[in-house]
Amino acid sequence: MDYSQKKIKELVAEHYVFASVLYYLGIEYYEFEEDSLEKVCKHKGLDCKKVIAELEQIQENQEIDNLKLLGLPIDLIVEYLKHAHYLFIKKDLPFLVKMINRLQSATQTYFGVQKDLQEIFPLFVEDFVHHIYEEEDTLFDYILSLKKINDERLNPSGFFYKHQKFNIQKFAMDHEVHDDEMKGIRYIMEQFPPESEGELNFNVLYAALERFERKLMIHAQIENEVLFPKALMLEKQVRRNFDDLIKLN
Ligand SMILES: [Fe+2]
Ligand SMILES: [Fe+2]
Incomplete structure (x- = not known):
């Protein structure tokens, strides 16, 4: 499909996520709704082929495999x-903030949501x-210091003294327990009425929030399932080494 001849409005209505991609590339879609992608690229001095490549890329599933991460060193x-x-x-927050601030609905229902x-x-x-x-x-910060101690690039004695009260567990x-961010986003999403044809900005925003929530979920999952187990093991190891060292002295 040739994206270059499509109107910006049509592209975004077909794939709401394109709105954010265009935004990162410097194209505020709502300013150019009636223009073709090619025309806007020319106007903005952007290489249209590259812009299309970015749009196509975002449609592919680029989720990170947690198992792959599990094999990486903890500092990475x-x-x-x-x-x-x-x-x-x-990237994500500025786009969401911008979209929310410029919402302007004439209808009563949407006006309430907007407020x-x-x-x-x-x-x-x-x-x-x-x-x-x-x-x-x-x-x-704590985890990176543990890693340094383990690599013998940091002295453990001052470290444990300084962090007596902190532990990863x-x-x-x-x-x-606190998945507050996700709750916050979900609450915000619940305020939306069902998808409506005349409200492109609201639909784009809803899709962007959905995507953001998904990213946050994956992020928290990596922290809970990859980072914490590895960090706990490292903490144990470093403490054990330190205790052995004390016994020797
Ligand atoms: Fe977190
Ligand atoms: Fe985080």
Whole structure:
């Protein structure tokens, strides 16, 4: 199918996810709804073939195989998760915020949804960003230090003294109980009325939220099923080595 001659409006209506891809590439679809993709690419100085390749790529399933991750060293898994955090904050959230802020519905039902979303979403973003920073500043930092100790690049004595109260088991348990972010997103999604033809922006937003929720779920799954088990093993190992060292002295 030749995407280049299609109107932006048609492309997005057929695949809601294209709205976010175009957005990352610098095309705000709602500004060019009636233009063909080729025309907009020319206007924006983008290579149309590359844009189409990006659109096609997003349709393929690119889910990461957790089993593959399980085989990686723990510091790489932490880097992978940090990169995912970065993408959530730099790519997904700005698009969602933009879409929510520019909602404008003439109909009563949608107007109510719009008002709710504009109130609730900033609260969600605040909690979400807090969760990410807490993870990076405490858990990830702790795990990376354990790895360094295990590789003999860091002295263990000061480390255990500094982190007497922290342990991975507790963090892991809290993490599993609190799937707050997902609850927040689901709550937001429940506010939507059923899909409506005249409300392209709402439909695009709903699809983007659905996709985001799925990403968050996979992310939490990697943390719960890959990161925590590996980190617990590493913590045990490092502690055991440290205790042996103390006994020797
Ligand atoms: Fe995370
Ligand atoms: Fe998390």
